[in-house]
Amino acid sequence: MNSASRDDRLPRYQRLRDDLAARINRNEWRPGEPIPSEAELGAHYGVAIGTVRKAIDQLVADAVLERQQGRGTFVRRARFNSSLFRFFRFQSESGERRVPQSRIIRRRSVPATSAVASALRIPVGEPVISLSRLRLIDDVPLLAEEIWLQQSRFAKILEIDTAEFGDLLYPLYEERCGEVVVSAEEILTVETANEMQARLLRLEAHAPLIVIERLALDLERRPIEWRRSRGPADRFRYHAEIR
Amino acid sequence: MNSASRDDRLPRYQRLRDDLAARINRNEWRPGEPIPSEAELGAHYGVAIGTVRKAIDQLVADAVLERQQGRGTFVRRARFNSSLFRFFRFQSESGERRVPQSRIIRRRSVPATSAVASALRIPVGEPVISLSRLRLIDDVPLLAEEIWLQQSRFAKILEIDTAEFGDLLYPLYEERCGEVVVSAEEILTVETANEMQARLLRLEAHAPLIVIERLALDLERRPIEWRRSRGPADRFRYHAEIR
DNA sequence: AAGTGGTCTAGACCACAGC
DNA sequence: CTGTGGTCTAGACCACTTC
Numbered sequence: 179m180n181s182a183s184r185d186d187r188l189p190r191y192q193r194l195r196d197d198l199a200a201r202i203n204r205n206e207w208r209p210g211e212p213i214p215s216e217a218e219l220g221a222h223y224g225v226a227i228g229t230v231r232k233a234i235d236q237l238v239a240d241a242v243l244e245r246q247q248g249r250g251t252f253v254r255r256a257r258f259n260s261s262l263f264r265f266f267r268f269q270s271e272s273g274e275r276r277v278p279q280s281r282i283i284r285r286r287s288v289p290a291t292s293a294v295a296s297a298l299r300i301p302v303g304e305p306v307i308s309l310s311r312l313r314l315i316d317d318v319p320l321l322a323e324e325i326w327l328q329q330s331r332f333a334k335i336l337e338i339d340t341a342e343f344g345d346l347l348y349p350l351y352e353e354r355c356g357e358v359v360v361s362a363e364e365i366l367t368v369e370t371a372n373e374m375q376a377r378l379l380r381l382e383a384h385a386p387l388i389v390i391e392r393l394a395l396d397l398e399r400r401p402i403e404w405r406r407s408r409g410p411a412d413r414f415r416y417h418a419e420i421r
Numbered sequence: 422m423n424s425a426s427r428d429d430r431l432p433r434y435q436r437l438r439d440d441l442a443a444r445i446n447r448n449e450w451r452p453g454e455p456i457p458s459e460a461e462l463g464a465h466y467g468v469a470i471g472t473v474r475k476a477i478d479q480l481v482a483d484a485v486l487e488r489q490q491g492r493g494t495f496v497r498r499a500r501f502n503s504s505l506f507r508f509f510r511f512q513s514e515s516g517e518r519r520v521p522q523s524r525i526i527r528r529r530s531v532p533a534t535s536a537v538a539s540a541l542r543i544p545v546g547e548p549v550i551s552l553s554r555l556r557l558i559d560d561v562p563l564l565a566e567e568i569w570l571q572q573s574r575f576a577k578i579l580e581i582d583t584a585e586f587g588d589l590l591y592p593l594y595e596e597r598c599g600e601v602v603v604s605a606e607e608i609l610t611v612e613t614a615n616e617m618q619a620r621l622l623r624l625e626a627h628a629p630l631i632v633i634e635r636l637a638l639d640l641e642r643r644p645i646e647w648r649r650s651r652g653p654a655d656r657f658r659y660h661a662e663i664r
Numbered sequence: 665a666a667g668t669g670g671t672c673t674a675g676a677c678c679a680c681a682g683c
Numbered sequence: 684c685t686g687t688g689g690t691c692t693a694g695a696c697c698a699c700t701t702c
Binding site for chain 2 (some may be wrong): 689690691692693694698699700701
């Protein structure tokens with residue numbers, strides 16, 4: 179249990195939620211696997227089943243767990259095909275949702291600039307992994323991305339051959355580093371392309387670019403990755419729900 | 422109760438939620454006022470207090486109600502200053518969040534085009550109210566908006582002097598028509614200004630514009646309003662959370 | 665002190681999945 | 684048939700607000 183007793187002032191269902199979240203993060207149950215039944219968890223933690231339900235409710239709302247009546251409660255596999263990828267509507271007016279091809283252009287270790295440090299909530303100068311990649315559909319460049327990762331949590335990323343990265347990074351983070359992206363915050367702005375960006379994206383200079391800054395968070399709401407993506411504004415289409 | 426017994430197959434807390442939502446929509450309790458206590462509601466509807474809590478939980482999650490421990494549960498007043506207005510960050514890099522000034526340019530009744538009809542989920546040709554307005558900060562144009570409303574629900578909007586509309590429409594909808602906006606879906610794209618838009622927004626022709634299409638929904642998820650807003654892309658800044 | 669929402673319990677019964 | 688989650692109940696105690 180350990181961390182479940184972190185803060186006695188918090189209600190039990192909160193501490194239970196946090197403990198379950200940590201255990202899932204620790205890969206105690208793998209995606210697709212069921213966690214113990216509500217009754218078992220209640221017995222194990224010494225709380226009523228209603229309290230267990232309330233804790234699980236939250237993780238279901240966070241899309242971390244999935245209930246299946248009569249079967250059990252399961253760790254969700256693949257949080258990668260849904261809303262987090264929304265801005266790939268970026269171009270596919272033409273129809274279906276395809277995963278863009280990915281080409282890593284550069285990978286290096288650098289000290290965190292103040293902007294990166296404040297986004298990732300780490301000290302300035304701390305080593306971070308910096309990735310540059312280009313995303314394409316049908317070999318047409320769609321997005322130029324700069325990506326920053328805290329090196330201490332993602333050291334493995336420096337070891338893998340970039341050719342083996344695949345087209346999606348989040349599954350890589352999960353498989354190689356045990357880091358799971360569950361939510362994100364995005365800020366959208368528009369700027370004009372400089373010469374390098376124009377060349378990379380095969381646009382004319384000064385063409386309008388959409389800029390998407392995204393901070394990806396794990397299920398304990400700690401920053402995992404910060405990225406800045408740029409793509410041609412005229413092919414952009416972004417869907418959002420407001421509550 | 423009436424509508425609470427609409428569908429016996431639904432769980433009680435769902436039917437209770439719907440009934441409370443309808444009563445709030447009917448202005449049975451005004452914004453800022455408390456609804457009856459959980460115990461009272463339980464007695465009135467003949468359900469356990471836990472069931473009442475579950476129904477209220479949902480309305481709290483929808484930002485329709487607000488709990489205050491020791492005081493009661495209140496109908497939220499003014500859902501107008503929070504996330505629904507996010508894109509007014511549109512320009513105020515300079516600091517605080519201000520409500521742009523609003524100038525109604527045109528108001529008329531027209532038959533719904535197929536696009537408007539499908540957005541508002543009404544038959545093509547049904548009369549709708551069409552508004553054009555300009556929004557400004559410090560007399561600088563910021564957004565040019567086209568707005569469509571189902572005329573049968575918003576007939577009063579045709580009667581009020583447009584000079585008395587004020588700077589915000591949603592409070593107007595609520596006060597005059599009893600229609601409350603609780604959530605919305607937005608689609609963002611970028612296009613270039615035509616001559617009329619450029620003149621209106623005081624931009625040069627072909628300047629990039631951000632286009633925000635918004636469908637506003639009431640707490641029963643029925644479409645209330647559809648609008649298309651255009652503003653200078655270089656002053657655009659949009660924040661979104663993804664889950 | 666009285667009334668409100670917040671937490672937690674213990675148990676009943678139902679609907680569904682899987683053997 | 685057994686085990687799972689889904690709904691619902693009735694009541695205890697706590698924390699907070701108001702008088």
